[in-house]
Amino acid sequence: MAKRRGTTHNRTTHNRTTHNRTGWLLVLPLVVVLIPFFVAPIVGVVVASFVQSDGFGGIVPAFTWENYANIFTSRLTLDLYWATFRFAVFAWFFSLLIGFWIAYFLVFHVRNPLLAMGLFLLCTVPFWTSNIIRMISWIPLLGKEGLINSALLGVGVIDQPLGVLLFSSLAVVIAYVHQLTIFMIVPIFNSMARIDKRTIEAARDAGASRFDIVRLIVFPMSKTGIALGSIFVVSIVMGDFFVVKVMSGGGSASVVGAFYEDVGVLQYPSAAASAVILTAVVSLMVVAILRTVDIRRELTK
Amino acid sequence: MADGNGSIELAGLVKSYDGVTRVVDGVNLKVPDGAYCCFLGPSGCGKTTILRMIAGHEDPTDGEILIGDEQVVGLDPVERRTAMMFQSYALFPHLSVRENIAFPLRVRGAGTAERHKAADAMIEKVRLTELADRLPGELSGGQQQRVALARAAITGPRVLLLDEPLSALDEQLRVQMRQELSRMQRDLGITFVHVTHTQLEAIAIADIVVVMEKGKIRQAGPARDVYDQPRDRYVAEFLGGQNVLRGKVARIDGGSALISADSMRDVVVPLGAHGGVAVGDTVDFAIRRDDVGLSRPQAVSPESRAKVPSRVRSIEYQGNFVKVMLDDVGGDELIAYVPDRIFYLDPVSVGDVVLAGWDRDKARMLAR
Numbered sequence: 006m007a008k009r010r011g012t013t014h015n016r017t018t019h020n021r022t023t024h025n026r027t028g029w030l031l032v033l034p035l036v037v038v039l040i041p042f043f044v045a046p047i048v049g050v051v052v053a054s055f056v057q058s059d060g061f062g063g064i065v066p067a068f069t070w071e072n073y074a075n076i077f078t079s080r081l082t083l084d085l086y087w088a089t090f091r092f093a094v095f096a097w098f099f100s101l102l103i104g105f106w107i108a109y110f111l112v113f114h115v116r117n118p119l120l121a122m123g124l125f126l127l128c129t130v131p132f133w134t135s136n137i138i139r140m141i142s143w144i145p146l147l148g149k150e151g152l153i154n155s156a157l158l159g160v161g162v163i164d165q166p167l168g169v170l171l172f173s174s175l176a177v178v179i180a181y182v183h184q185l186t187i188f189m190i191v192p193i194f195n196s197m198a199r200i201d202k203r204t205i206e207a208a209r210d211a212g213a214s215r216f217d218i219v220r221l222i223v224f225p226m227s228k229t230g231i232a233l234g235s236i237f238v239v240s241i242v243m244g245d246f247f248v249v250k251v252m253s254g255g256g257s258a259s260v261v262g263a264f265y266e267d268v269g270v271l272q273y274p275s276a277a278a279s280a281v282i283l284t285a286v287v288s289l290m291v292v293a294i295l296r297t298v299d300i301r302r303e304l305t306k
Numbered sequence: 307m308a309d310g311n312g313s314i315e316l317a318g319l320v321k322s323y324d325g326v327t328r329v330v331d332g333v334n335l336k337v338p339d340g341a342y343c344c345f346l347g348p349s350g351c352g353k354t355t356i357l358r359m360i361a362g363h364e365d366p367t368d369g370e371i372l373i374g375d376e377q378v379v380g381l382d383p384v385e386r387r388t389a390m391m392f393q394s395y396a397l398f399p400h401l402s403v404r405e406n407i408a409f410p411l412r413v414r415g416a417g418t419a420e421r422h423k424a425a426d427a428m429i430e431k432v433r434l435t436e437l438a439d440r441l442p443g444e445l446s447g448g449q450q451q452r453v454a455l456a457r458a459a460i461t462g463p464r465v466l467l468l469d470e471p472l473s474a475l476d477e478q479l480r481v482q483m484r485q486e487l488s489r490m491q492r493d494l495g496i497t498f499v500h501v502t503h504t505q506l507e508a509i510a511i512a513d514i515v516v517v518m519e520k521g522k523i524r525q526a527g528p529a530r531d532v533y534d535q536p537r538d539r540y541v542a543e544f545l546g547g548q549n550v551l552r553g554k555v556a557r558i559d560g561g562s563a564l565i566s567a568d569s570m571r572d573v574v575v576p577l578g579a580h581g582g583v584a585v586g587d588t589v590d591f592a593i594r595r596d597d598v599g600l601s602r603p604q605a606v607s608p609e610s611r612a613k614v615p616s617r618v619r620s621i622e623y624q625g626n627f628v629k630v631m632l633d634d635v636g637g638d639e640l641i642a643y644v645p646d647r648i649f650y651l652d653p654v655s656v657g658d659v660v661l662a663g664w665d666r667d668k669a670r671m672l673a674r
Binding site for chain 2: 212
């Protein structure tokens with residue numbers, strides 16, 4: 006008996022080791038990709054943020070807090086974050102507003118699933134061309150002599166072209182919303198598609214109006230999708246400088262835009278410090294979003 | 307709790323999705339206020355469609371629906387004062403039991419305190435008090451069903467519509483919940499319309515059983531009438547418990563027909579209301595399985611009994627009775643349910659030649 010128990014015990018440990026080995030084998034491809042392409046660069050940037058610069062593009066390999074001290078004492082930093090944060094909030098709000106209703110329409114109002122899929126694919130059409138072309142194509146629409154201004158002038162609503170349409174903060178938000186709404190639509194569509202249609206019917210049977218149904222049933226049950234979409238939009242806007250640069254015509258700055266200029270003048274250590282701070286800020290924002298919606302619980306349901 | 311008249315009248319009700327096939331094909335029915343009515347039929351017979359039309363989730367293509375003598379076609383479920391309990395319950399997964407049950411009050415504009423009070427009273431009624439703060443996903447099937455029932459009943463509807471309410475439960479729970487539904491119906495005193503494909507469920511709880519096939523009502527009436535006096539072969543076979551035999555009319559003798567088929571000679575069947583039957587017609591008649599008795603071929607039996615010679619094909623012991631399957635008569639199966647005490651007085655075995663007999667007046671002619 007004792008002997009048998011011994012063998013069983015051996016077998017369990019043996020099983021556990023093979024089990025462990027299989028586990029490691031399964032995560033190996035991910036590790037192989039993540040370590041050189043994600044962990045190593047981040048470590049590199051963090052290290053670079055603590056070294057000294059000689060002021061002429063060279064690096065002095067000595068430890069310093071100076072890069073961070075400069076950023077935290079500069080009034081500019083706060084302004085940059087404020088500007089970028091504002092864009093993020095506007096882009097998030099409008100892409101959520103538009104994305105939610107498009108997903109709602111596709112899931113609950115298009116009866117034919119084939120048509121719904123077709124319309125869904127239609128939402129991705131703007132992505133068949135590059136980001137730059139998409140932004141440039143706003144110019145003939147929003148410019149001083151663009152479609153909107155000519156139309157308004159023609160109708161006589163205004164007597165001189167609106168300069169605010171292009172190369173302005175408004176233009177930046179428009180470009181972001183145009184670019185990012187799809188990142189809202191996809192996860193929200195996915196959440197909504199998993200809502201049992203009979204619960205909607207049950208709500209209607211209970212006397213809920215269309216608005217009640219959206220407010221009390223569809224919205225709470227789409228929270229996971231909204232949170233995922235928000236993470237996409239917020240982190241993309243926080244990490245972007247190109248759209249701001251092009252669409253504001255150089256009138257607005259952004260966090261990344263500023264340290265991109267540092268890189269341009271070979272100030273790697275201060276650029277690295279800015280990058281580390283931005284990463285931390287964006288991570289905190291993601292954590293804040295995940296705090297409001299328990300994505301993991303929703304996804305495993 | 308119930309006020310207002312919950313009688314239902316369907317008149318010439320038709321539903322077609324494509325304009326060609328009629329899912330519901332000219333249904334006429336009256337359900338009195340406070341009755342428990344069961345629609346019974348195989349899947350795809352249109353019973354759920356009728357329920358959804360009464361509930362206001364689908365509009366009829368043609369015909370009228372009257373609830374409490376008022377025309378309701380085109381009205382919202384709330385205006386009809388109906389409530390529906392959905393198949394697999396359709397509870398709101400993100401709301402607690404209490405909030406689920408209070409939901410109809412919430413969308414009617416009731417304040418939090420008011421609706422929670424009403425919901426708690428209802429929760430007590432369906433015996434879920436200790437689970438009031440759980441989410442539906444944390445409940446068992448039977449508990450979910452009670453939540454769905456409470457949610458449907460909380461607004462005091464005059465008609466409660468139940469779509470296959472017991473189909474998601476296991477056998478034991480089904481019997482228990484069947485009683486619970488029955489009890490709730492008596493408590494609330496409102497009309498229940500219940501859709502099912504299980505005949506045992508229907509005859510166990512319903513005051514009125516409506517047997518459907520292909521969008522049409524085949525028979526509607528009290529459970530006992532439908533079971534004991536099926537109108538035609540379809541109803542008899544769907545409800546079970548009957549032997550349906552087919553034969554040719556050899557002779558008409560007063561109020562009875564003498565019917566013959568392969569291995570069945572001159573079986574006397576009272577014509578009943580089917581006066582139009584003529585010699586040479588092919589007809590169906592039914593005899594309840596528990597009215598069929600078995601005797602040895604040499605035994606003498608009174609003239610008033612119809613007899614069919616047959617052979618025992620198989621025997622199943624069912625507890626309180628023994629199911630004896632005999633050789634087919636004219637292509638139809640013949641089964642006798644013999645009370646077990648009687649069976650074991652002189653048990654037959656497989657292969658034995660027997661006489662299956664029944665009192666002549668127990669056989670019923672069926673409509674063609």
